[in-house]
Amino acid sequence: MTRLVAALAVAFVILFDASAAHALDIRAAVLRVDYPELAPISRFDRVPEDLAFAGARLADEDNGTTGQFLGQTYETRTVAVPPGEADAALDELLEEGIGIFVVLARQEDLLRLADRAGEDALVLNAGASDMALRDGACRANLLHVAPSSAMLADAVVQFAAWKEWRRLFLVHGSNPPDRALADAYRAAAVKFGLEIVEEREFEDTGGSRRTDTGHVLVQRQLPVFMQDAADHDVVLAADASDVFAPYLPFHLWTPRPVMGSGGLRPVSFDPALEAWGATQFQRRFEELTSRYVREEDYQAWLALRAVGEAVIRTGSADPVALRDYALSEEFELAAFKGQPLTFRDWNGQMRQPILLYDGRINVSVSPQEGFLHQVSPLDTLGLDRSESACTAFEGDTP
């Protein structure tokens, strides 16, 4: 006890000396790469102009309110660019002396930007769920606050396992991201001992998804596509391209619950969540933006709050020092999901509960009760240390 007390006292003296002694100005940037995309199936999913930027603005306010007691200021630039201009935008930010970047971009752009930013920079991935980023293609200067597709798929399949819905009918799209997502669901089924009894590919023929009478065609065609499947308890939809999954729940042949890209969806955050003080987050966000929060907003907020927490506890503004602290055992972050969020020190992925959301209410949260792990129940979601080919963090692993 005495030793603990002494250690704590020393730690706090250091903290307050470091933070009070010299003022810190924390400058970061959110770099959002905007790709040409079709309008979403549902107009509820229309992409707001300030997507992710609004979350960053809230994070600046939150960090700044805390910072005023410690002599710290937080300023985050927000930049949206087409893919071809991303490198130049990054260079400009680097020249301004910014070393902390929250990036929302597809895998290949994200990796290139992370490499371009260099090892003295800290890059936080707030958009891409691709597995390679947490696996063989990981980067030491790249942390992931966006959940991986494995975490999302595991969250869904774990819920199915808890429900004893053991026979899965997997329907996936025909584009590469859909197929990659289907892989995550296959791996999740193996991991939690459920059986995929039937698989089908819904071909993206580029037809109009949304017309005045589109529902008439959908109502006739989709049940036929889903006909004559092996007996199943639940339909899993892997539709990263937003082509068919939202239509599935009421257009099946055999009436079954739908989960995945349609029906019950795994998300990092949803605007219905009230538990764990989330109401306060929702209210602050809505007051600031006059709209509901989206996952990208939460993830940008989460990335910058992780930075802020590291700054507050270390009294440093150095991106490498902040990264090292974020990966250390001391780091933990409250983020309205009922337990402290931490980073996996072997691939830079943030551990976090995944919410299961039906578009109206928060239905459940994974990990589910009874799924245990030797490190943390959160490690039942996503790639585990022994499964990951990531070696860029080896110097950080105790």
Add this chain to the structure above:
Amino acid sequence: MIRLPLAACLVALATPAAANKIFVSNEKGNTITVIDGDTWEVLEEFPAGNRPRGITISPDGTKVYVCASDDDLVRVFDAETYEELYTLPSGPDPELFVLAHSGNPLYIANEDDNLVTVTDTETRSIIAEIPVGVEPEGMGISADGAYVVNTSETTNMAHFISTETYEIENNVLVDQRPRYAQYTEDGTRLYVSSEIGGTVSVMDIAEDGTPTLVDKITFEVPGVLPEWLQPVGVKVTADGSRVFVALGPANRVAVVDGETLEVLDYIIVGQRVWQLAFTPDEQYLITTNGNSNDVTVIDVEAEEAIRSIEVGQQPWGVVVQPDMDGDTEDAT
């Protein structure tokens, strides 16, 4: 407790002081449940505005103050008739508050606005607004009344506010999501619970009010995931020997030795145990259990839960009426 109404009546008649009523705020039910502190019977459930959370009572036991969070004000009720007397301006989204020892003013945490509001309970006007960290929640007042402590849940600090100047004199970083601040009666100690950090920070308080963080209490229950051990409400016996800590979704109240700071025991109560209140004689401790819609009564000396009482929807806060001097209301 023996369930003999007749016996209870006789006891009530034989005891000069009236029962100390227990008032419970029901966050989702928008009501206050009133419980008889002798018979443990529910006397009444009355409407209290939208999203009642923090609840306290005037030192003379006649007025019940309720943070009606979604109405952005404090409602004041007559402790006898349960009628609303008037409202007090509180600033937006009042969550928790603490009364000065004299009963005036009221120090209120405004969760949505990063403020502590000071309201005069007599003139019913706002005296001061003090900017604090993000999501202010816990409010504690020092024994001499010179300091009010506010905890901010997303900033993770305890802010020590001088009640004379309304300036923040000290900020102490604590673990994630600090919820509640409780001084010991002699004023030499302060306990701050951190819900997500899973700890209770222990600070020694110097005579001039300066805090020094000296220890952190941690919790461990076999068979319960550490993530579920989320400290929220904290109460300390008058002699400082026992600290009771509500552990939220772990459905337990921890009993901590106030000297050694060792956890002695965990008492199983209702689901999502939130806030705590002693009866004035410290014979009982009442816990609000948000998810099972009941309160648990703990026998303090035996350190055992003795009964649970169903209340309204999602009970949040609890206050027990103090002993009333020269009580003239025994007739009730």
